[in-house]
Amino acid sequence: MKKYKIYNILGLLLVTSIFTSCDFETAEQDPSDIVSPYNKPTVTITSDAGTVINEGETVTYTITFDKPIERSVTFTPSIGGTADDHDYSLEAVTLQPYTTSVEMPIEVFEDYEIEGQESLSIQIEILGIAERYLVHPDTVIEPIELQINDYVDTNKLIINFAWGTEDDFDILTYSDTSTYPETLWGNGGATSANPEIDSSIWLDDPAGTYYVTILDWGTGTDWDYTFTLGFPDGSVETITGTFDGTNYPYSSFMGPSDWGSPNAYKILKVENNGSSFVVTKL
Structure with a gap:
């Protein structure tokens, strides 16, 4: 009987050792990283012109991510100011997956109607609710303010x-x-x-x-x-x-x-x- 008791005690110690070893190894593993919203791309907008343009000119704004993502994001302009919609052409643009920039041109038409200097106020927005969560949460897109001068014919x-x-x-x-x-x-x-x-x-x-x-x-x-x-x-x-x-x-x-x-x-x-x-x- 003594012999069996010794075998039982040895077996219990072996099983306990195995479970203890498993717990130790589990404790040593690092948890998976939590996806941070602050790892999402930041948005910057730059221009090839100043804040005053003339009828007949085109100004181009470049929307840039600091890192590519696997989803597309559409940027839509909300337009105000004194200029009429027949004075210019401006459309929404989409930054495609795995790219980091897209151009948004504003074409101002020339005409012979003398209207004086007009204004164009543009707020570029991400209207899609799901798309908003694809960019850095602190993203703030400042409004664009343009002044448009009448076209001048020098002859x-x-x-x-x-x-x-x-x-x-x-x-x-x-x-x-x-x-x-x-x-x-x-x-x-x-x-x-x-x-x-x-x-x-x-x-x-x-x-x-x-x-x-x-x-x-x-x-x-x-x-x-x-x-x-x-x-x-x-x-x-x-x-x-x-x-x-x-x-x-x-x-x-x-x-x-x-x-x-x-x-x-x-x-x-x-x-x-x-x-x-x-x-x-x-």
């Missing part, structure tokens, strides 16, 4: 003609130079728009006098008008007045015969010396 007189009624009025330009006396020069301001815009008088046209005329299609009323003039040197001049549609105290040209030969009343005189324009209200 042309830009004429914007506006009025405050629902009627349709037009402007025509005429030359009265030694080369082209009393000649219809431009009809770009004869559309259904308000303001009407004309750019037919150029510095490299024959030197001399040109006229801006108003076509009044028989309203028989007086109405206020505003001419906003853009010069080749970038300066702007505003001329206002009231059109006397009752007495018509103006000199005039005969308008195009295929338009019914309307009267084209002289409103502005433009002197072109080949290097600059001088505009006078008549």
Whole structure:
């Protein structure tokens, strides 16, 4: 019996030793790393331009991660400011998996509408809820503030003609130079728009006098008008007045015969010396 007791005691000690060894080895193992949100990529945005641009230019913003990830992230611009959506082109962009940058271009269109300096305020956002958790939790994307200057044509007189009624009025330009006396020069301001815009008088046209005329299609009323003039040197001049549609105290040209030969009343005189324009209200 003694022999069996000794064997039993030895067996118990062996089993105890095995369990103790297993616990020790388990205690020696390092736990798995917990995934930290602070290991996610940070976002930076840089630009190839300043904060003031001109119509006709494109500014490019580059959105950059400091490390690639295996998921795509879409950046969407939220837009404010005084510029209209027809003045520019700007779309959401997506940073693709395993890449670290994507470009977001802003194209500002050139036109001859003289609007003065406009603003564009852009907040770039990650709208997808799941996508927001893919970037560093402290990510703050600062808003982009741009000022947009009118397009300047260094060869042309830009004429914007506006009025405050629902009627349709037009402007025509005429030359009265030694080369082209009393000649219809431009009809770009004869559309259904308000303001009407004309750019037919150029510095490299024959030197001399040109006229801006108003076509009044028989309203028989007086109405206020505003001419906003853009010069080749970038300066702007505003001329206002009231059109006397009752007495018509103006000199005039005969308008195009295929338009019914309307009267084209002289409103502005433009002197072109080949290097600059001088505009006078008549």
